[in-house]
Structure formats: C-alpha cells, structure tokens
Amino acid sequence: MEILTVVTPTAPGFDPIAITQPHERLLTYYFIVALLTLPAFPVTMIVLYIKYRTMRFRFDHEGIWKRQGLLWRRETNVAYRRIQDIHLTSGIIQRWLGLATVSIQTAAGSSTAEVTIEGVLEAEALRDYLYTKMRGVRDGTHAAAQVTAGVSGGETHDETLALLTEIRDSLRQIDTRLRGRT
Numbered sequence: 001m002e003i004l005t006v007v008t009p010t011a012p013g014f015d016p017i018a019i020t021q022p023h024e025r026l027l028t029y030y031f032i033v034a035l036l037t038l039p040a041f042p043v044t045m046i047v048l049y050i051k052y053r054t055m056r057f058r059f060d061h062e063g064i065w066k067r068q069g070l071l072w073r074r075e076t077n078v079a080y081r082r083i084q085d086i087h088l089t090s091g092i093i094q095r096w097l098g099l100a101t102v103s104i105q106t107a108a109g110s111s112t113a114e115v116t117i118e119g120v121l122e123a124e125a126l127r128d129y130l131y132t133k134m135r136g137v138r139d140g141t142h143a144a145a146q147v148t149a150g151v152s153g154g155e156t157h158d159e160t161l162a163l164l165t166e167i168r169d170s171l172r173q174i175d176t177r178l179r180g181r182t
Helices: 025-035 038-054 092-097 123-139 141-145 157-181
Strands: 056-059 063-068 074-079 083-089 100-106 115-120
Touching (some): 038 063, 083 123, 092 100
Antiparallel strands (some): 083 100, 100 115
C-alpha cells in the first residue's frame, strides 16, 4: 500500500492549529469602535466584549470550526471541500493594529460569508493555508493521503479519463439505438 504525504507550504513559524481565539488586539479594536458610537459606548462595549470572549476557532484536517455567543450561541463547521472563496479585509484602524478579518464563503447561496475569522495577525498566511487545503481536497490529494487497506490508490487520472470516455461512448451508442427505434 502506498501512502502519500501532503505538505502544505505556509509562512515559516505559522501554525493555524495554534489559532484558537482572536488576538488581544481585537479587543483594542472593539474599544475604538465602541468609542465611535459615543452615547451608546457602554452597551456597544459590553456586546463587543462578550463577542470577543466567546469567539473560538479550530482548524483541523477536515475543516474549520467556529463558535461564538453567550445568549445566542452559534457554531459553524465548514469542510475545506465546501470553501469557494476567501476574502481578507482590514480597515484603517485594523491595519494600524496589524489585524485583519478572513471571510470564508461557500456555495450555500448566501451573499454573506459562512465563517468570519476576526482578530488575525497573520491573515495572508492563514489565507494561503486555507487555499492550500482547499486545493488539496479538490485535486484529490486529500483523498489520496487517506488511502486505507482495502482501497487501491494506484488508479491514475489517465485510467479514470479512459473509463469515463468509455462510459460516455456507451451511453451515446445506447441513445443512438433508442432514437433509431422511434
């Protein structure tokens, strides 16, 4: 049995598994945003503080997990194979603090992001990691890396293409015969 190892190139020293919650600078950003609300500062700051304290992330071999909320808890799991697009955003205050927001979109039909990861310092490295995982799943290297004992991993893309071509040709012949009878 052949076992393939998938190597994901990322920035040196970057470990997405270590990202479990937003960086402390996000709390500073939330404080500045709350200050901009002037009279609503106390309420806004409490809401943003609770959001900061309850936000948790996990990146594993299957996908991304995010949880947040105190009264209305929201948990989201997104498999790497479902990711369609990844956006990085950072406003002027976020850039000043060195923060960014990573928005992950799926084909769920919604115009909003499925998962938003706020308070990331190494947003480009995280985006590159997610693109690598996303492409690995789509290219089949994820499945090839998990070859198990009863499954042969020796079939190549050429063999698969030949088999699909043969099936297509057989279906065309059947269709031609059925149209000839009517």
